[in-house]
Amino acid sequence: MELVKLIAELSIKNIFKRRFEMRKILLSLFLVATLSFARSVNETVAQIRRDYNETNSYKNYRVETDEFDMSEGAVEKRYYRNGDLRKVVTEMYTGWGNIITEYYLKNGKTYFKYRTQYVYPAKSTSKERFYYNEDEVLVRYIDENGRTYDDEDGLYGIDNSEIY
Secondary structure (H helix, E strand, C coil): CHHHHHHHHHHHHHHHHHHHHHHHHHHHHHHHHHHHHHHHHHHHHHHHHHHHHHHHHCCCCEEEEEEECCCCCEEEEEEEECCEEEEEEEEEECCCEEEEEEEEEECCEEEEEEEEEEECCCCEEEEEEEEECCCCCEEEEECCCCCEEECCCCCCCCCCCCCC
């Protein structure tokens, strides 16, 4: 009888020990996945910042300008370096203000977009930042209030997130 009791106790202890070990393994996997995700988006953003700085430090772009006859008007400037389109700035004028959108391109793909909206009567300004991975999928968005949204699999349903 005591042998059966001892075997039962050992089995129960073994089950609890295995459950605890399994929880540690699952927690470790979760932490690794979380850190991997954060590093992935952060690495993408770090590269975007380097590319953005390089694009804006270059001073000898060939610039093409087009004006559009919209309700209040619009202007688009395209910046070329050695024949490659590197930056596009659009400015749309409205009765209440204007919207300036800067698109940054690398290898023909948008990697960053900076959108500024000026409202004249209220004298207010709002700014949004859109970060795209190499497949032009939005992976980080910073809204007009400075809140940051990240998703390495893509952020969908964000207004004004279109690429050039």
